[in-house]
Amino acid sequence: MTDSLIPGAEALSHAAGGARGALVLHGFTGNPGSMRGLAEAFVNAGYDVEMPRLPGHGTTVDDMLTTGWADWSGEADMAYKSLADRCPGVVVAGLSMGGSLTLWLAGQHSEIAGIICINPATQPQAPEVVEMLEGMLAGGTTIMPGIGSDIADPAVHETAYEGTPLPCLIDFVNNGLAVIAPTYGSLRMPLLLLNSPQDHVVEPAQAEYLATHYGGPLERITLERSYHVATQDYDKDIIFAESVAFANRVTA
Numbered sequence: 001m002t003d004s005l006i007p008g009a010e011a012l013s014h015a016a017g018g019a020r021g022a023l024v025l026h027g028f029t030g031n032p033g034s035m036r037g038l039a040e041a042f043v044n045a046g047y048d049v050e051m052p053r054l055p056g057h058g059t060t061v062d063d064m065l066t067t068g069w070a071d072w073s074g075e076a077d078m079a080y081k082s083l084a085d086r087c088p089g090v091v092v093a094g095l096s097m098g099g100s101l102t103l104w105l106a107g108q109h110s111e112i113a114g115i116i117c118i119n120p121a122t123q124p125q126a127p128e129v130v131e132m133l134e135g136m137l138a139g140g141t142t143i144m145p146g147i148g149s150d151i152a153d154p155a156v157h158e159t160a161y162e163g164t165p166l167p168c169l170i171d172f173v174n175n176g177l178a179v180i181a182p183t184y185g186s187l188r189m190p191l192l193l194l195n196s197p198q199d200h201v202v203e204p205a206q207a208e209y210l211a212t213h214y215g216g217p218l219e220r221i222t223l224e225r226s227y228h229v230a231t232q233d234y235d236k237d238i239i240f241a242e243s244v245a246f247a248n249r250v251t252a
Contacts, residue, residue: 004059004060005058005059006031006033006058006059006159007159008031008032008033008036008159009031009032009033009053009057009058009059009159010032010053010058011032011051011052011053012024012032012036012039012043012049012050012051013049013050013051013082014039014043014047014048014049014050015048015086016043016046016047016048016049017048018046018047018048018087019087019088019089019251020046020047020048020087020089020090020091020247020251021047021048021049021050021083021084021086021087021089021090021091022039022042022047022048022049022050022083022090022091022092022093022247023049023050023051023076023079023080023083023090023091023092023093023105024038024039024042024049024050024051024093024094024098025051025052025054025076025092025093025094025095025097025098025099025101025102026051026053026054026057026094026095026096026097026098027094027095027096027097027098027099027160027229028096028097028121028147028168028169028172029057029061029064029146029147029148029160029161029163029164029165030057030095030096030148030158030160030229031053031057031058031159031160032051032052032053032058033058033158033159034095034158034159034160034229034231034232035051035093035095035098035231036051037231037232037236037240038093038231038239038240038243039051041240041241041243041244042243042244042247045244045247045248047247048083048086048087050079050080050082050083051079052075052076052078052079054067054071054072054075054076055067055071055072055075056071056072056168060161061143061161061162061163061165064161064165064168065142065165065167065168067168068167068168068171068172068175069171069172069175069176070175072097072101072176073101073104073105073176076101076104076105077105077108080092080105080109080112084109084111089113089250089251090112090113090251091112091113091114091115091116091246091247091250091251092105092106092112092115092116093115093116093117093118093243094116094117094118094120095118095119095120095229095230095231096118096119096120096121096201096202096228096229097121097172097176098118098120099117099118099119099120099121099122100120100121100122100172100176100177100180102115102116102117102120103115103117103120103122103180103183103184103187103210104176104179104180106187106189107180107183107186107187110188110189112189113189113190113247113250113251114189114190114191114192114246114247114249114250114251115187115189115190115191115192116191116192116194116243116246116247117191117192117193117194117207117210118194118195118230118231118239119194119195119196119199119201119202119207119223119228119230120193120195120202120206120207120210121172121177121202121206122177122180122181122184122206122207122209122210123177123181123206123209124173124174124177124178124181125173125177130170130173130174133166133169133170133173134170136166137166137167137170141166142165142166142167143163143164143165143166144163144164144166144169145162145163145164146160146161146162146163146164147160147164147201148160148161148162148229149229150199150200150201150227150228150229151226151227151228151229151232151233152198152225152226152227152233152234153232153233153234156232156233158229158232181209184210184213184214184215185213185214185215186215187214187215187216188215188216189216189250190216190217190218190219190246190249190250191210191214191216191217191218191219192219192220192221192242192243192246193207193210193211193214193218193219193220193221194220194221194222194223194230194238194239194242194243195207195220195222195223196222196223196224196226196227196228196230196233196235197222197223197224198226198227199227199228200227200228201227201228202228219246221238221242223235223238223239
């Protein structure tokens with residue numbers, strides 16, 4: 001594992017000593033930098049906050065190639081348990097794959113007070129797409145072009161990897177999304193779903209799928225001005241304010 005941490009990719013752990021906690025999760029090939037604003041909004045609202053840097057993220061793509069869904073979900077679960085041990089009311093918020101991990105955690109821990117999904121990946125790719133990706137990998141392609149920094153605001157850049165590690169993507173689809181997609185109807189805690197109609201990474205239909213199949217109370221907000229990394233985009237202040245307000249309600 002390299003020590004070359006991307007500036008701004010540091011994890012965040014904040015103990016306020018209160019009754020409310022927020023777990024904040026970044027996305028695939030991203031790092032905590034994309035979610036720092038949301039984490040700090042929870043800190044400023046008096047929450048205990050954990051924002052882990054998922055294994056293989058925030059350093060180099062080569063580091064990520066040694067990791068997979070089991071590592072990322074394991075790290076998220078460990079961070080959740082750390083919060084739950086000290087806070088009776090915990091919400092989980094995630095962007096993109098962080099949203100997928102949020103939904104996975106909701107299935108593991110029914111006591112979670114509420115979940116917040118921002119442009120979440122919710123469905124596996126079609127079998128022919130997976131077959132194509134596996135064919136590329138078998139043909140010697142290990143890293144595809146990157147998917148990071150899909151942001152409408154030209155003044156902002158996400159420090160995601162410039163490449164997409166193919167084995168990690170296939171693992172995310174097969175062992176993450178394919179497993180959690182059938183579980184949404186069994187989830188009962190309140191969900192705040194925020195999504196961008198102009199998302200060039202995760203098609204907006206994935207948010208519609210979650211909304212249609214979710215088993216608990218649902219609140220929705222459309223992020224009209226932002227692309228995929230909405231937490232760093234024009235609608236970020238809406239996300240921060242609405243997420244804290246939602247968390248206040250469900251942990252009251």
